[in-house]
Amino acid sequence: MNTPADTPWPRETPPPFYRMAQFIARTAWSLAGGIHVHGREHVPETGPFLLIANHQSFLDPIFTQAVIRRPIYAMAKSTQFTDPVVGWMLRRVCSFPVRRYQVDAQAVRIALRHLERGRGVAIYIEGERTWNGRLQEPRPGTARLALRAGVPVIPCAISGTYEIWPRWARRPVRGRATIRFLPPLELPHLSGGANRAAATGAATRLMETLRTAPGPD
Secondary structure (H helix, E strand, O other), X not given: OOOOOOOOOOOOOOOHHHHHHHHHHHHHHHOOOOEEEEOHHHOOOOOOEEEEEOOOOXXXXXXXXXXXXXXXXXXXXXXXXXXXXXHHHHHHOOXXXXXXXXXXXXXXXXXXXXXXXXXXXXXXXXXXXXXXXXXXXXXXXXXXXXXXXXXXXXXXXXXXXXXXXXXXXXXXXXXXEEEEEOOOEOOOOOOOOOOHHHHHHHHHHHHHHHHOOOOOO
């Protein structure tokens, strides 16, 4: 991807279903514990960017998309789209499928296409929800995509959602979630494709940034 830095990107307006889902998530959780947000000023108001987050709970994409004003196009595991109702809703909140545990060239192409159109794309670098609340190993494909895209990379540290709804629990409990948008990371742009060493270095930087971010308030 090679996008001019001075491209006059238009301000995005979320589609109606997306806005309704944002409102429901914010309102419902304001009564069940609240979502504390820090660093929202680091999220670009216009233009392409990658949001790279840790993954504690099923609630992470719901809460993250609820607190960012512009629409965010998030990768979600492909098996969720096989359910007619869930798949219908995911597509209307700007999610697109990715096959886990393998290189998914189609998902990469979709992500790059969204970025080329000046959109924000969210990826959970661990590839799946944590089992114990701690960070897992990063998926190297995420770092390769970040190096290839050449857009601002915003680390997003999520805390509290594991305690609210861990992956082994049937339902959530009341609790406060914290979402911290951190300053953009300056990663090299490797237009010809990221090699293994570059991807490993980028993944290490991203994980260290998420690991050292402050925890819940």
